[in-house]
Amino acid sequence: MDIYSYRSDVILVGGMDLTGYDVEAEDGRVGKVDEATYDSGSACLVVDTGFWIFGKKRMIPAGVVGRIDSDSRTLYVSMSKDEIKAAPDLDEDRHREDESGYHEEVGSYYDPHGPRDTSDAPPVANARDQQTDSRPGTASEATREE
Secondary structure (H helix, E strand, C coil): CCCCCCCCCCCCCCCCCCCCCEEEECCEEEEEEEEECCCCCCCEEEEECCCCCCCCEEEEEHHHEEEEECCCCEEEECCCHHHHHHCCCCCHHHHHHCHHHHHHHHHHHHCECECCCCCCCCCCCCHHHHHHCCCCCCHHHHHHHC
């Protein structure tokens, strides 16, 4: 999966603008979408973290978005607040002047070794995650033991 493309199970309705949506990590709110891009292979979100990280912004690749709830205007990312806090600060000049190089550099933080292991993360309410959940007591875990 390209980290700068929305996951196939994340539904974007044509023309949907994510600007202003709340952003929720696996363990709580991290900010609001300040700007969003949708180009295949370079889609990302600029998230304003507000006072949580002293007014810093983070560029988050679209592939980190786990689901979007358009009714509550909230999107959920498959990362913890600590992981987002440790992410590189947005460098608007580099993003504007060297988008591909900057995307590669920042993308290596978010996806250093391919898809991240989220087996210990709280479940994201969508069919794909429910099928791959192998924690004790889940349907996938029961099927695996048969």
